[in-house]
Amino acid sequence: MGDPKRIRRKYEKTKMMWNKERIEHEHGIRDKYGLGNMHELWKATTEVGKIRRNVREVLAGRATEKVGTEIIARLVRYGIVKSGATLDDLLVVSPEAILDRRLQSVIYKKGMSKSIGQARQLIAHGFIAIDGHRVSAPGYLVTRDEESRITYYKPINLDHNPKAGSENAAGAASAGRAAAAAGASKGE
Numbered sequence: 001m002g003d004p005k006r007i008r009r010k011y012e013k014t015k016m017m018w019n020k021e022r023i024e025h026e027h028g029i030r031d032k033y034g035l036g037n038m039h040e041l042w043k044a045t046t047e048v049g050k051i052r053r054n055v056r057e058v059l060a061g062r063a064t065e066k067v068g069t070e071i072i073a074r075l076v077r078y079g080i081v082k083s084g085a086t087l088d089d090l091l092v093v094s095p096e097a098i099l100d101r102r103l104q105s106v107i108y109k110k111g112m113s114k115s116i117g118q119a120r121q122l123i124a125h126g127f128i129a130i131d132g133h134r135v136s137a138p139g140y141l142v143t144r145d146e147e148s149r150i151t152y153y154k155p156i157n158l159d160h161n162p163k164a165g166s167e168n169a170a171g172a173a174s175a176g177r178a179a180a181a182a183g184a185s186k187g188e
Helices: 020-033 038-060 065-078 095-099 103-110 116-124 162-187
Strands: 128-130 150-152
Touching (some): 020 038, 038 065, 103 116, 103 150
């Protein structure tokens, strides 16, 4: 029968697709946060748009205050806004606030990786865990509670210098060849 789940986009594309200033701005954000592609930025932008739309509905009286308190509670839980925030504070939330709460960004800020790109690589290769459970999605949104429980899933040495290792390997190989040659000349 096929997959019953309806596959659909989780982001909305921009209306002005070929605007040079927007493209340069988005590429700067992509490089700063180490995003794999523009879809990851557009997901954050779409989420901010949904938050603003829901807040406007509450402020206009078309939605209940309960909806507003749930939005605030969710954003406080993720650390996007501080506790005690009002609905007006939610209207100035930016996509960068959401990108700061991604697992990739949190790992880099905690100093568990040397660069934002290395943080993405560590996550994708299974080196990062939250509460002992491996997480392999760089876009995973980390709550304030989970932030302190991020650890390495398996041991890793980030101080490894590949050039130094290759020089040692080359030295060992040449020493091994010299010993083999000396052994071969004795045998003749």
